[in-house]
Amino acid sequence: xxxxxxxxxxxxxxxxxxxxxxxxxxxxxxxxxxxxxxxxxxxxxxxxxxxxxxxxxxxxxxxxxxxxxxxxxxxxxxxxxxxxxxxxxxxxxxxxxxxxxxxxxxxxxxxxxxxxxxxxxxxxxxxxxxxxxxxxxxxxxxxxxxxxxxxxxxxxxxxxxxxxxxxxxxxxxxxxxxxxxxxxxxxxxxxxxxxxxxxxxxxxxxxxxxxxxxxxxxxxxxxxxxxxxxxxxxxxxxxxxxxxxxxxxxxxxxxxxxxxxxxxxxxxxxxxxxxxxxxxxxxxxx
Amino acid sequence: xxxxxxxxxxxxxxxxxxxxxxxxxxxxxxxxxxxxxxxxxxxxxxxxxxxxxxxxxxxxxxxxxxxxxxxxxxxxxxxxxxxxxxxxxxxxxxxxxxxxxxxxxxxxxxxxxxxxxxxxxxxxxxxxxxxxxxxxxxxxxxxxxxxxxxxxxxxxxxxxxxxxxxxxxxxxxxxxxxxxxxxxxxxxxxxxxxxxxxxxxxxxxxxxxxxxxxxxxxxxxxxxxxxxxxxxxxxxxxxxxxxxxxxxxxxxxxxxxxxxxxxxxxxxxxxxxxxxxxxxxxxxxxxxxxxxxxxxxxxxxxxxxxxxxxxx
Numbered sequence: 258x259x260x261x262x263x264x265x266x267x268x269x270x271x272x273x274x275x276x277x278x279x280x281x282x283x284x285x286x287x288x289x290x291x292x293x294x295x296x297x298x299x300x301x302x303x304x305x306x307x308x309x310x311x312x313x314x315x316x317x318x319x320x321x322x323x324x325x326x327x328x329x330x331x332x333x334x335x336x337x338x339x340x341x342x343x344x345x346x347x348x349x350x351x352x353x354x355x356x357x358x359x360x361x362x363x364x365x366x367x368x369x370x371x372x373x374x375x376x377x378x379x380x381x382x383x384x385x386x387x388x389x390x391x392x393x394x395x396x397x398x399x400x401x402x403x404x405x406x407x408x409x410x411x412x413x414x415x416x417x418x419x420x421x422x423x424x425x426x427x428x429x430x431x432x433x434x435x436x437x438x439x440x441x442x443x444x445x446x447x448x449x450x451x452x453x454x455x456x457x458x459x460x461x462x463x464x465x466x467x468x469x470x471x472x473x474x475x476x477x478x479x480x481x482x483x484x485x486x487x488x489x490x491x492x493x494x495x496x497x498x499x500x501x502x503x504x505x506x507x508x509x510x511x512x513x514x515x516x517x518x519x520x521x522x523x524x525x526x527x528x529x530x531x532x533x534x535x536x537x538x539x540x541x542x543x
Numbered sequence: 544x545x546x547x548x549x550x551x552x553x554x555x556x557x558x559x560x561x562x563x564x565x566x567x568x569x570x571x572x573x574x575x576x577x578x579x580x581x582x583x584x585x586x587x588x589x590x591x592x593x594x595x596x597x598x599x600x601x602x603x604x605x606x607x608x609x610x611x612x613x614x615x616x617x618x619x620x621x622x623x624x625x626x627x628x629x630x631x632x633x634x635x636x637x638x639x640x641x642x643x644x645x646x647x648x649x650x651x652x653x654x655x656x657x658x659x660x661x662x663x664x665x666x667x668x669x670x671x672x673x674x675x676x677x678x679x680x681x682x683x684x685x686x687x688x689x690x691x692x693x694x695x696x697x698x699x700x701x702x703x704x705x706x707x708x709x710x711x712x713x714x715x716x717x718x719x720x721x722x723x724x725x726x727x728x729x730x731x732x733x734x735x736x737x738x739x740x741x742x743x744x745x746x747x748x749x750x751x752x753x754x755x756x757x758x759x760x761x762x763x764x765x766x767x768x769x770x771x772x773x774x775x776x777x778x779x780x781x782x783x784x785x786x787x788x789x790x791x792x793x794x795x796x797x798x799x800x801x802x803x804x805x806x807x808x809x810x811x812x813x814x815x816x817x818x819x820x821x822x823x824x825x826x827x828x829x830x831x832x833x834x835x836x837x838x839x840x841x842x843x844x845x846x847x848x849x850x851x852x853x854x855x
Contacts, residue, residue, distance in 0.1 A: 279661045286657065287671035293686050293725065294674065296697050300689070311694040355582040362578025374579070381590045383836045387786035387809045391816030391825035392597030393589065395607075400588075415585040449578075474679040476789045481813070492679035496793050506689055513682035520677040528666055535730070536737030 294517075301325065301511035308507040324507035333486055334512060337494035341473055341516070344409050344490055348472040351414045353465050357457070360423030361449055365435070381417030386478040394481050404483045409490070412482075413472055419464045426460040427453065463534025466527065470520060491516035594833070601827035607820040619827035629828060631803065632811035635716065639791075639807065640784035642720045647780050648773065650728050655735030656765075669736070673729035680726070684793030687722040691794070709794065712804035719805060722790050727783070731776045738772035739765070778843045785836060788813075808832060 296315065300308050301324050303317040308324075328334055362368075363375055386393055393412060394403075402408030430453060438448045454461070479493045486498055495512045499505075524531060601619050605612035623629050658668040675683060690698040691708035699705060708718040742765065750760050788809040791800070799806035812832065816825030 276662055279657065280663065283657055283661050283664075283668050286654065287668060290671045290675060290725065293690060294678075296690065297686050309695055313695050313697050313700050315697065351585075355585060359579040359582035362576070366578055368576045374583070377591070378582075378586060380837075381586060383782070383833065383840050384590050384594060385786060387788055388833050388836060389590075389593050389597055389829050390809065390813055391822055392600055392829055393593040394816070395600070395605075395822055396589070396593045396596055411585065412589040415582065415589050417586070417590075420582060470677065474677075476680050477809075481817075492681040495679075496681035496685070497797075506695070509685055510689070513678070513685055517678040517682045521674050524673065524677055525670065528669065532669060532733060532737070535733040536741070 294514075297510040297514060301507055301514060303507050305505050305507050308505075308510075324505075324511045328508050328511050328515070333489075333494065333498070334491075334515065336487060337489050337491045338515070340406075340488060341490040341492075343406065344413075344479070345469050345472040347406075347410050348413045349465050349469045351410070352416060352419055352468045353461060355414065356416065356419040356423055356464060357454065357461060358449075359420045361427050361453060363420070363424045364427035366445070378417050378420060381415070382421070386412065386481065390477070390481060397482060402482075404485050404488060406488070408482045409479050409488070412478060413475065416468070419468060422464055423457070423460060426457055430456055459530070459533060462530050466523075466531055466534055473520060597826045597829050597833075600823050601830045603823045604821075605823040605826070607816070607822055612823065615823070619824050620831070622824065623827050623831060628803075629808075629811060632806050632808045635805055636785055636787050636808040639716060639719065639723075639787050640781055642716070643723055643784045644777060644780045646720065646724055647728050647731055648776055650724060651731035651735050651776060652769070652773075654728065654732045655739055658732075658736055659739045669733070672732050675726045676729035678726065680789035681793045683722060683726040684790045687718070687725070687790075688794045688796075691718050710801050712801040715795070715800045715805045719787075719791055719794060722794065723784075723787075726790070731780065734772055734776055735769065738769050742768045774843070774847070778840075781839055782836060785832075785839070 299316055302320050302322065304319065304321055304323055307317060307319070359378075363371065363378075397403060397408050397412060400408075402411070434452055434456070435448050438452055443451070473490075474492060475490070476492045476496065479490050480497070483489060483493075484497075486494065489498065491512075495509070495516055499509055499512055600612070602614055602616060603612040604615050604618075654668075654672050658665060658672065661668065678686075687698075688709065690696050693699065693705070693707055693710065696708075698708070706714055708714045746764050746768075747760055750764060755763065786809060787807040791805050791807050792798075792810055795805060799810070808828075809832075812825045812828045815821045815828065
């Protein structure tokens with residue numbers, strides 16, 4: 258299954274009137290989308306007094322990194338950043354491993370009750386911490402994992418959607434490639450690791466990137482499972498701890514940007530893979 | 544609960560097959576159970592078990608400590624159906640969904656058409672439209688809370704209006720809708736963009752030869768070719784929107800909005816569970832919510848099947 262995304266090629270076509278109009282429209286709409294982020298950046302470079310001025314203005318009159326420095330010296334933001342990193346990296350690694358294995362198991366192997374199990378897993382598409390919040394919490398509580406890293410991580414590690422995406426992908430891998438290896442005497446596992454996995458790099462990248470984004474940005478589950486400021490992740494700490502001191506807008510915007518910018522930077526570098534990944538997910542979901 | 548996961552894994556058939564890692568091309572391969580075992584273990588522990596537990600708890604008066612729960616039959620469900628706050632919360636989530644889904648679908652389509660048809664700088668449009676989606680929900684929520692705050696907020700200032708977005712109940716939900724559009728439209732936009740790029744160019748060329756103008760090409764080629772992706776976008780958005788929580792609580796300081804006008808269903812269940820410690824009651828509401836989500840998902844499956852049949 259190839260993804261039908263064309264990488265933008267530099268075109269040397271002339272500027273027709275319709276292209277000029279469309280480009281101007283594109284610039285205007287982009288400005289609207291970027292404006293809130295730009296506003297947050299500018300505000301983070303104001304003093305707290307200036308950030309709360311009425312009426313507000315876009316650019317700081319006096320540029321200062323005061324809010325950013327205060328953020329580092331007072332809060333646990335460094336802590337939250339590391340927590341976010343640990344949780345997201347572990348969730349992504351676990352999800353990639355178990356979802357790739359399960360997707361392949363469902364796509365290419367036979368065992369009793371496979372159809373029924375697949376149905377059960379698909380029903381998992383409808384379940385999330387938002388749907389099952391309180392029972393999920395009491396389950397995790399019973400396991401003694403409230404206020405722990407694992408309590409934050411493991412419940413994020415059973416996403417039926419990712420299994421489904423990889424299942425669809427593995428179904429599209431030509432069987433002949435595997436058969437040839439079997440004839441040469443390779444076992445099921447060896448075929449999986451040396452032939453199938455290398456072929457699925459784009460799909461695995463898509464699943465990995467989305468899992469990472471979802472986990473980095475996840476608010477609801479960490480919010481439910483911990484209220485220990487030392488264990489909080491970025492989105493969680495910013496929303497709960499920073500808001501509870503009485504809002505200091507410049508600091509809040511600086512903290513928000515710190516939580517948000519890593520992913521935007523990642524997107525700038527991996528744009529092609531991410532766009533291909535969305536396309537791929539979309540094709541699987543149709 | 545782990546036994547569930549292991550009964551199928553250690554079934555003798557599977558075990559025998561693992562021992563002989565030989566090829567059985569006709570029958571397929573017998574040790575697939577091991578491939579899915581790790582996922583199933585997590586899935587049973589954190590999806591199936593909580594669901595079953597939720598169903599069980601919904602028939603009890605369990606509190607947060609989990610001790611001394613009594614079986615009370617359908618009382619929780621009966622109470623929920625007569626709880627005006629539950630209906631309010633459900634109404635808020637449904638109203639939000641009704642507002643957001645059509646807006647996101649249309650806006651995502653228009654943005655994709657725009658980005659697809661501009662020949663230069665495709666990466667720039669993609670970056671700009673998609674970037675907000677990469678922000679954590681709480682960060683996006685905080686940004687818009689600040690933009691909407693009367694007096695210090697740049698939203699009213701820039702547009703030259705005085706709308707009390709966060710303090711008047713007739714605007715509060717609209718504020719969440721605007722924030723959500725900005726924050727999440729990028730994902731649907733990328734889906735549409737990919738689908739647009741997947742439409743074979745020869746269709747357009749043939750239509751051009753036949754004298755179809757841009758409007759005809761759009762109505763007779765582009766829109767029909769985007770039907771499947773539109774179905775997917777709508778389905779994903781409905782499921783996500785019904786589960787509204789993050790933006791709504793962050794924009795209103797973890798409160799319930801002016802005159803409780805924005806409290807979504809998820810927030811109400813969590814309040815019952817964690818603030819009132821009524822785990823049984825909260826579980827009953829979770830089960831109700833699950834049924835609603837399942838009905839939506841089944842409706843989509845049913846629509847898809849009907850369409851396939853009528854296409855035959």
